[in-house]
Amino acid sequence: MNRRKFIKLGGLASLPLILESCKGKDISLESDYPIKVESLHTIGHKLTSGFDFSRFPTENLSTEILIVGGGIAGFSALTKCKGKDRILVEASSKPGGTSSYATFKEIIFSQGAHYDVEYPNFYGEDVLKHLEELKIVRFDSILDKWEFVEKEYLIAPDKESITYYEKRIVEDPLNITEKEKEFSALMKSYFGKLPLPTRLIPEELHHLNQINFKEFLNQKGLNEELLSKSLDYQFIDDYGEGMEGVSALAGIHYFACRPYFDENPQTFSPPEGNYYFVRKMLQHNHDQQVLLNSFVYKIEKNKNEYQTYVWDEMEEKTRIISSKKIIYTGKKHALKFIYPDLQFQHSIDYAPWMVLNFVLPDIGISFTKNYWQNDVIGEPGFMGFVDSRAQFDVESSFRNITAYYCLKKEERKNLLEIFKDPKAIVESARGIIEKYQGIRMNNIIEVQIKLMGHAMPIPRPGYLLQDLNEVKSDPDFIFAGVDNHRLPLLLDAMDSGLHIKID
Ligand SMILES: Cc1cc2nc3c(=O)[nH]c(=O)nc-3n(C[C@H](O)[C@H](O)[C@H](O)COP(=O)(O)OP(=O)(O)OC[C@H]3O[C@@H](n4cnc5c(N)ncnc54)[C@H](O)[C@@H]3O)c2cc1C
Numbered sequence: 001m002n003r004r005k006f007i008k009l010g011g012l013a014s015l016p017l018i019l020e021s022c023k024g025k026d027i028s029l030e031s032d033y034p035i036k037v038e039s040l041h042t043i044g045h046k047l048t049s050g051f052d053f054s055r056f057p058t059e060n061l062s063t064e065i066l067i068v069g070g071g072i073a074g075f076s077a078l079t080k081c082k083g084k085d086r087i088l089v090e091a092s093s094k095p096g097g098t099s100s101y102a103t104f105k106e107i108i109f110s111q112g113a114h115y116d117v118e119y120p121n122f123y124g125e126d127v128l129k130h131l132e133e134l135k136i137v138r139f140d141s142i143l144d145k146w147e148f149v150e151k152e153y154l155i156a157p158d159k160e161s162i163t164y165y166e167k168r169i170v171e172d173p174l175n176i177t178e179k180e181k182e183f184s185a186l187m188k189s190y191f192g193k194l195p196l197p198t199r200l201i202p203e204e205l206h207h208l209n210q211i212n213f214k215e216f217l218n219q220k221g222l223n224e225e226l227l228s229k230s231l232d233y234q235f236i237d238d239y240g241e242g243m244e245g246v247s248a249l250a251g252i253h254y255f256a257c258r259p260y261f262d263e264n265p266q267t268f269s270p271p272e273g274n275y276y277f278v279r280k281m282l283q284h285n286h287d288q289q290v291l292l293n294s295f296v297y298k299i300e301k302n303k304n305e306y307q308t309y310v311w312d313e314m315e316e317k318t319r320i321i322s323s324k325k326i327i328y329t330g331k332k333h334a335l336k337f338i339y340p341d342l343q344f345q346h347s348i349d350y351a352p353w354m355v356l357n358f359v360l361p362d363i364g365i366s367f368t369k370n371y372w373q374n375d376v377i378g379e380p381g382f383m384g385f386v387d388s389r390a391q392f393d394v395e396s397s398f399r400n401i402t403a404y405y406c407l408k409k410e411e412r413k414n415l416l417e418i419f420k421d422p423k424a425i426v427e428s429a430r431g432i433i434e435k436y437q438g439i440r441m442n443n444i445i446e447v448q449i450k451l452m453g454h455a456m457p458i459p460r461p462g463y464l465l466q467d468l469n470e471v472k473s474d475p476d477f478i479f480a481g482v483d484n485h486r487l488p489l490l491l492d493a494m495d496s497g498l499h500i501k502i503d
């Protein structure tokens with residue numbers, strides 16, 4: 001969830017505190033608040049279950065370029081094709097994909113990706129220029145660095161994050177191990193060499209893509225139980241798997257892509273999370289044609305033209321969109337059903353995620369300090385929670401606590417159970433939050449849950465530094481999206497859409 005700030009902010013390095021008073025409290029099992037569950041599962045199921053789309057009316061549209069998927073990659077592809085005739089189709093009722101949002105009355109909150117961190121000078125020019133064009137960042141030539149324009153969304157350093165580990169509260173997950181200094185020194189030695197987007201990683205480091213992070217640590221003689229525990233937590237938190245499941249390159253990138261150990265890079269988290277970036281891209285592409293509730297279920301190619309079958313879930317009809325090119329940012333594993341004629345090698349594993357937004361009344365006065373990011377190590381699947389109270393300084397009658405779960409891929413089928421009966425998971429998450437925060441969440445107003453079966457690609461050894469566009473059989477079918485062998489991060493998603501070749 002958050003790239004940590006490893007330098008000490010002072011005062012908190014490791015408090016031998018734990019909320020004993022909260023331990024053992026009964027978890028209330030009554031739920032008299034509404035629970036809303038959002039998932040593309042039902043619509044995705046239509047693809048695999050032989051649903052007969054032909055029974056419903058059809059309508060024909062045509063465009064030069066069809067963009068599939070309205071996440072960060074889809075919208076940056078829309079920008080890349082500015083001036084051309086283009087349509088973007090998105091399966092969900094809201095844009096944003098894994099960087100989308102939810103609302104309750106006047107408040108908006110993140111339902112997935114919720115932050116980014118300031119960008120160093122050695123990052124790719126294309127993405128930085130695009131962020132500048134969107135007026136999200138500007139270059140301060142006196143300080144010689146990129147800064148976020150809307151500073152009110154920077155997280156106050158003293159409220160930024162806290163980690164709960166067994167009976168301790170620590171500043172960041174690395175504080176649980178005595179090997180912290182040695183490990184930090186090793187990671188620091190890579191600083192400045194690991195940019196975003198990842199396609200710019202220099203060749204001298206490519207060999208690190210071939211081994212997993214655990215093997216890398218063993219080679220460096222850094223094998224220690226608590227270090228492993230901390231790293232497993234942190235990699236699951238950002239990459240969906242622990243250190244044996246991710247490449248050494250992805251793992252080192254996590255720690256060395258910014259000066260986390262020497263400086264204090266600023267964290268930017270608007271109320272709506274990374275949907276902020278999508279919103280800016282939408283404004284930038286005001287001439288766009290974006291069709292929501294539009295799920296692509298079949299692609300055919302006749303001579304030089306594609307016929308894409310798009311199911312409109314609201315209107316219960318199919319739009320057949322003909323186009324010369326397709327930019328596909330949807331999940332690649334689904335193409336075997338959607339476009340079986342396309343030949344390409346695909347061996348990407350995805351981590352399932354689940355996000356729970358608890359809407360609470362904001363009582364105004366708080367006797368305990370609130371932190372934006374609350375990491376929790378040691379609760380299976382539960383990664384932690386974000387508290388809107390420490391996120392931004394606006395008057396609101398509501399407070400939002402967003403809890404994150406990352407599941408193992410074998411547990412993906414359990415999402416179906418949650419879809420059918422969400423109460424159990426809500427009460428479980430509530431119990432964990434109460435236990436660590438020392439509060440009773442008696443007056444929950446509403447809970448919104450988003451289930452994502454294939455939420456993020458896992459950067460296993462060999463995964464990075466490839467491009468499906470170089471190995472596919474069809475020149476006019478263009479891949480973008482983080483699962484085109486990128487890290488599951490905003491700038492890699494954005495670059496994947498900007499970097500496509502389109503003439
Ligand atoms: C829980 C979670 C937290 C995260 N937190 C952060 C964070 O804080 N910071 C960060 O930088 N990154 C974070 N990420 C990573 C995030 O996924 C990327 O930053 C980025 O948003 C990915 O964008 P994308 O466009 O590549 O993919 P997606 O966001 O997955 O977008 C793909 C879109 O395609 C649509 N689609 C798929 N199939 C079809 C179809 N057949 N027809 C029509 N539409 C289709 C989907 O509905 C979706 O909207 C997080 C990811 C998750 C899951």
